[in-house]
Amino acid sequence: MGKVTIIGATGNVGRYTALAVSYIPYVSELLLFGRPGREEVLHGLAYDLHDSFAARGNQADVKFSCIPKDLEGSDIVIVTSGVPRKEGQDRIDLAHENARMISEVAAMVGWYAPNAILFIVSNPVDVMTAVALKYSGMKPNKVIGLGTHLDSMRLKWNLAKYFDVHVSEVHTRIIGEHGESMVPLWSATTVGGISIRNLPEFEDFPKDKIMYNVMNAGSAIISRIGATVYGPGDAIATIVRTILGNEKRILTVSAFISSEIHNIGDVCIGIPARLDKNGATPLAITISETEVEGFRESVEKVRSVTQEVIEQLDESCHGR
Template identity: 30%
Template sequence: MKVSIIGAGRLGATLAYTLTLKDIVREVTLIDINRNLSRGEMLDISHGISLTGHTRVRTAEYDSVKNADIIVITAGIPRKPGESRLDLNKKNVHILKDIVSNIVKYNKSAILFVVSNPVDIMTYVAYKVSGFERKKVFGMGTMLDTTRLRSAIGSYFNLNPKDVDIMFLGEHGDSMTPVFSLASINSVPLSSIPGYDKKKLEEMAEYYKTCAAEVIALKGGTIFAPAIVMAEIVESMVKDRRQIMPLSVYLEDYYGINGIYTGVPAILSKDGIEDVIKLPLNKKEIEGLKDSASIIQNAIKDLRDSGFIE
């Protein structure tokens, strides 16, 4: 398989590096408006491939996406300290539209995996501009946030975080909602595990809704955890694992939510989004998801009213 990464900034380059360590794809292509940057990152990664495997990293122009199987879009203006992801809405929509327009000139069959923020809205824009079928366009959704929370809960109980099963749903942003009603560790409900403290876990979830802001303030951006999550998503497609992940997908009548992209569990295969899973949420979780969805709906409406999208 071939993966093209649009955006050779710190996040795109780190994804390329991580994919070479995994050695799961034939080729990774870096495309960036700053050709010197993409070439520099390509050279730096390539100089170590004799120790990593067979994955080749190249830099090229948009015409190189013509035979890509998966196209990952990371390009965009990053968050600054004090900004929310939604603050990037109008800043990044022009960039995203231009990227997708260039992609479809050369490839109309690849899977579009959107990471640029605000990811739910940018994924919606990518879907509309590309004309691709819905299963071929998805965003990172709340997979990163879920990974952060699972890691923290595993540490809290001093248990393997890979066994933690909990999800954030909704916007990849401050309004996402955790699903504690179904949470478990290796099928054991959290409430049955020694040390369980409902209040502390809820406080933990609140922190991990916004923890990226702390990282941005300290080092200028979140890079390593997002790259690990992105590589996991790519690997799941490459190996056709058919995993269930909380990704940003198009919703139709999901607890009354329609016509937007947001984070809910979906089955991911080599062909993209195979199905969307409707969880049996409790009343509080349903309300939280709907409130989160309304923020995305309002942001899309604002883009339409301002003439940014049709």
């Protein structure tokens, strides 16, 4: 049984994440955390969740706080706070806006909950994961980001629809940036355990169209309802369940890699990792030549932005 804290719990993603996480049987305490001045909203949200729990017979305890010391004892701290992406805005454009906030939150978590797993959702998630790793002072396996897990699930759904099979029959991954330079691993994609290249439907497979749908899914949702909520919330809950349950599942999250994938690394980016109670362990994998090239470009893009953002943060800290 574990304590899960959600920082940014009053936002759209934070609220639904709280509900989704509450269905996990390993969660005994849920802490809704927000900035000072949000106490009444947090109190109302806690009340609402208590009613939901009563209806479901859930015994988990819901608390709320704006006091950093209350982070103590957290097993997982999920960070959903930050400036949300606007319609037509690239995730990278958000980097400088959200970096200062993430650096402060990470330092707070590193001080009050150093044994927790710090789980970053704020965009651009790969860059923010790197910022959190640096400023929390925590070990690399203890700091992860949502990465391309949601993108991989979006691809999975599109493939299930195309091949007309149950979604559980599709196994696929997207690695790299959670953004425009993401890389689908067609070489590791199967339907019913069979490589898609060995299926007759693959002859007319609309690869580019499907990837367009996946890459633009977030923007399509934001343009219609203002924010992505349910997809991210349930993707987050899946990762939390995997960690608290010590399930050792392989999910595609943002984590620090050095040389696991064809000696490409030194960056936080979406990669397959084994998740358990100790955090994330990146897997060493071999992928196709085209995929290596795409991954290398994605890494270079994320590394460049990460270095720029961290240099700016360091300058602002020294200038205080």
